Amino acid sequence: MSAFSISTGIVALAEIGDKTQLLAFILAAKFKKPVPIILGILVATLVNHGFAGAIGAWLTSLVDPQTMAYILGVSFIAMALWTLIPDKFDENDAKLAHFGVFCTTLIAFFLAEMGDKTQVATVALAAKYQSLALVVAGTTFGMMLANVPAVLFGNKAAQKIPVKWVHGIAAAIFAILGVVTLIGAMKPELFGTFTTYTG
Template sequence: MQDFIQAFALIFVAEMGDKTQIMAMAFATRYKISHILLGVGIGAFLNHGLAIMLGSLLNRYIPLEALQLVAGVLFVAFGLLSLSISEEDEETTKINKYGAIATVAMSFFLGELGDKTQLTALTLSTQAQLPIMTLMGTVSGMVVVSSVGIFIGAKLGDRIPEHMIRLGSFVIFMLFGLNKIFSSSYVQSMGSTFTWILILMIALLTVYRFIIFRRQIVEISVSALRQKAKDLKAYKERIQNGIDQLCQGCDVCRDMGCVVGYMRGILAERMKPGELNSDYLEMLHNRDFDPDKAKVISVMIDEYFEKYPDERETNWQLVTVQKVLEKIIEKNTIHLV
């Protein structure tokens, strides 16, 4: 147990705020949490397992410089792929879930090759009584640290537009990738001409991805506006039908003299926001309308507002209709804000 606690504590402290946690935060904007944690666990297990079981052989026969260069190239690729926004349905998500796990696992496995975390695991294994407990401790530490990063990423994802999060992921992966590539002795040995050609290639790929990314943002924005207009029309028709069912067949609706006629006038845009006031509403005829039917209509409006929260502040028609419905349901004074 001592081997587990020591390994867990050292890895947790070493990776808190390090690139591993930031990578987890970036992945949290793209994949499900369960897939990320599973990928982190697999990647860390393979990475630390190699360090503990075959660390000395790895250093002797496989140059870490080569592995670091491969990791850098993959990070740049992940960064470029981050510049993409698409509307995937649930079936597409199911198809891609194993790809997400493999991507995260490979990223963490290669990203930690030759890093201080792997070297720490290797050092701990030389003095551990039970190497398997050391392995469990290091993997657990990586998963817990990543969980903190995922939590932060998920919270940010609720408040920051998706395209900004994608840009953040792009920057993070590109920084790590470019650092690994251009600090590699293999690249440095190729000379300045090769380095500038490599920089130019990466720059051209980045510009190309940004062009596609911008086009996707515009297309999705237009698509979202069209869908919003379509949904609003559909909800208004449903609400109008519900209001029609509230009507008891009196004549005063023709002159908007009762609450039902008033709601009809609101939806038909025969009134402007500035013409609304509580005194006028209190003068309206409010017969014994069915409160259950009014609740059904109010729920429809809540559904629309849940789908488009910003509409609660801007769509005065639906807000006003819902306030009138509350008057029918509660039979009390209504106040417009």
């Protein structure tokens, strides 16, 4: 699968029930203006994930590929565990000064996404695939897939989604990525050991 499709799927699943999706519900209920809210989410995500992806791409230049593969493998497994922990939402994230619907959404989303699991996932995915544009496009699209219905349909849509199952699927994908990445990192060592014993 491509960097875009993996990034889209994993972020869309991880975002279900996430604090930024809860923020989308609150902003939609508060302002009742879906278009500027959706545009605010889009711009905030592009800027935030663009920054995160750039960090991920930069990190690959600091260490050798095998060491990076070990770091990413462990990081993806840690992300799998983190995804299973329910998010807590601080309503202060939605109580910004009134800058208009678009600017309020932009600022609130950008701040709420800082250090969030989907931002951290973007860093790791950009480092793994070394394709900044495709990863950021994918993670942004995944965020929009999860949050646009939240803005348009509100809590009624959320109540029909089995959040634990969705998070379980996202965690499984993170775990598989982690295991596959670690196996890929260990291949040279495994083959080297095999050659030593058979030589």
